[in-house]
Amino acid sequence: MNGSLAEKIMRRTAHVAVIGLGYVGLPLAVASARAGFHAIGVEVNPERVEAINAAHSYIEDVGDDTLRPLVEDGLLRATTDYDALRDADVVFICVPTPYTSQRTPDLKYVIQAAEGIAPRLHPQHLVVLQSTTYPGTTVEVVKPILERGSGLSAESDFYLAFSPERIDPGNRRWSAYNTPKVVGGLTAEATAVAAAFLRQMGAPVHEVSSPDAAELTKLLENTFRAVNIALVNEIALLAERMGIDFWEVIEAAKTKPFGFMPFYPGAGVGGHCIPIDPYYLLWKAREYDFYTHFIELAAETNEAMPYHVVELVRRGLGRAGKALKGAHILVLGVAFKADIGDARNSPALRVLELLVRDGAEVRYHDPYVPRYTIGGDVFVREPITLESAPLDEATLRWADAAVIVTGHRVVDYGHIVEHAAMVVDSCNATAACGKQDKIIRLGAPFPS
Numbered sequence: 001m002n003g004s005l006a007e008k009i010m011r012r013t014a015h016v017a018v019i020g021l022g023y024v025g026l027p028l029a030v031a032s033a034r035a036g037f038h039a040i041g042v043e044v045n046p047e048r049v050e051a052i053n054a055a056h057s058y059i060e061d062v063g064d065d066t067l068r069p070l071v072e073d074g075l076l077r078a079t080t081d082y083d084a085l086r087d088a089d090v091v092f093i094c095v096p097t098p099y100t101s102q103r104t105p106d107l108k109y110v111i112q113a114a115e116g117i118a119p120r121l122h123p124q125h126l127v128v129l130q131s132t133t134y135p136g137t138t139v140e141v142v143k144p145i146l147e148r149g150s151g152l153s154a155e156s157d158f159y160l161a162f163s164p165e166r167i168d169p170g171n172r173r174w175s176a177y178n179t180p181k182v183v184g185g186l187t188a189e190a191t192a193v194a195a196a197f198l199r200q201m202g203a204p205v206h207e208v209s210s211p212d213a214a215e216l217t218k219l220l221e222n223t224f225r226a227v228n229i230a231l232v233n234e235i236a237l238l239a240e241r242m243g244i245d246f247w248e249v250i251e252a253a254k255t256k257p258f259g260f261m262p263f264y265p266g267a268g269v270g271g272h273c274i275p276i277d278p279y280y281l282l283w284k285a286r287e288y289d290f291y292t293h294f295i296e297l298a299a300e301t302n303e304a305m306p307y308h309v310v311e312l313v314r315r316g317l318g319r320a321g322k323a324l325k326g327a328h329i330l331v332l333g334v335a336f337k338a339d340i341g342d343a344r345n346s347p348a349l350r351v352l353e354l355l356v357r358d359g360a361e362v363r364y365h366d367p368y369v370p371r372y373t374i375g376g377d378v379f380v381r382e383p384i385t386l387e388s389a390p391l392d393e394a395t396l397r398w399a400d401a402a403v404i405v406t407g408h409r410v411v412d413y414g415h416i417v418e419h420a421a422m423v424v425d426s427c428n429a430t431a432a433c434g435k436q437d438k439i440i441r442l443g444a445p446f447p448s
């Protein structure tokens with residue numbers, strides 16, 4: 001491992017820059033600063049920059065009380081200016097990696113970040129890509145941009161590595177400080193330098209032989225989740241048709257101490273990872289004349305779930321002699337998972353859009369998502385921005401049906417069941433309410 005950068009890392013005098021201060025980048029910048037490094041976030045959104053410099057966090061897992069001392073001690077600051085990278089020794093790229101509406105990888109943010117680094121790159125710089133992406137991105141996309149723009153070689157002048165992020169927003173047990181990190185460098189030295197830095201954060205580090213292996217590790221992990229969620233979704237639909245309560249079945253299966261891991265059915269998959277990452281692998285696989293059937297099948301199953309939820313609503317309304325067209329539907333929980341405010345690619349989006357498309361009047365409530373925009377796509381042409389409705393008796397009385405897409409711990413589902421005419425529960429949030437005719441549970445017998 002090279003002396004001077006390694007030494008700076010060990011002494012924690014290296015300066016760290018994090019490009020993209022979102023769910024991944026902000027906790028990383030904070031962890032670096034808490035480890036004693038000088039950390040700077042380079043972020044295109046000026047409001048986020050202002051917030052961080054005022055020690056105000058916009059990410060649930062990072063508290064203002066954590067930010068404040070770091071900002072006050074000058075260990076953490078943010079800027080929109082890429083020139084800050086000139087003083088950095090270690091640069092992490094934590095920008096989004098979305099897909100297009102046709103589900104192909106959209107690397108524009110990674111490319112922009114690499115183009116921003118390239119003219120500021122200096123010998124001994126360590127660049128680590130953390131954005132989730134297909135195998136080959138670090139070597140085939142990032143490396144040439146950095147080398148062309150800097151005139152330096154990634155083999156001999158600077159260090160380049162990929163280290164996937166495993167952060168699980170809202171998870172109180174596993175954080176940036178104790179979740180093992182995987183890292184693969186372009187060279188053995190790059191792996192060693194990047195691993196040395198990551199070890200300073202406190203978590204164990206597992207080294208792999210290349211950026212490609214590290215990239216595929218992340219996609220394996222997320223594809224594993226997507227496929228298993230699809231499996232339980234499929235069996236939940238079968239159980240529903242057979243008149244068996246699948247939630248009871250999962251609880252029973254969970255008692256097996258080995259060889260079974262519980263996954264839960266629901267209205268679909270959401271967030272920045274599970275609905276997107278497998279498509280990155282599927283897309284790349286085609287370059288090798290390889291068709292990833294499990295990924296395709298899982299996507300098909302998971303993406304069909306919002307349609308099924310809407311079907312349950314339609315069936316429930318039909319039971320009461322009502323049509324979906326013109327019905328008042330209250331969607332509960334638009335965040336993509338419990339207890340957080342991230343609503344990106346949430347299954348609630350498609351549920352709401354399908355309801356609007358079919359003529360329903362919709363409102364939603366989510367304590368963590370004050371505003372939510374749907375539409376602007378092939379399902380609902382014009383974008384519609386909705387505001388979270390108060391969860392009071394008037395709202396519940398307004399609704400012909402309340403549809404629980406995501407259950408949050410702070411929401412009182414007993415109160416909802418008490419006052420709503422009908423509840424379609426896609427995540428078993430009403431488990432404590434027992435069997436009631438007005439509750440239609442996904443994956444459970446349809447109430448008579």
Ligand SMILES: NC(=O)c1ccc[n+]([C@@H]2O[C@H](COP(=O)([O-])OP(=O)(O)OC[C@H]3O[C@@H](n4cnc5c(N)ncnc54)[C@H](O)[C@@H]3O)[C@@H](O)[C@H]2O)c1
Nearest residue numbers: 020021022023024043044094095096097109112131132165
């Ligand atoms: N959110 C998660 O739970 C999670 C977990 C593991 C991995 N990841 C991956 O990490 C990456 C980042 O995800 P995220 O959830 O943090 O995204 P995010 O949208 O929360 O944050 C990304 C930030 O990057 C900024 N940005 C965009 N382009 C930029 C540029 N060119 N220069 C500087 N800043 C720029 C955005 O303004 C935003 O603040 C993605 O590849 C994602 O798949 C996310």
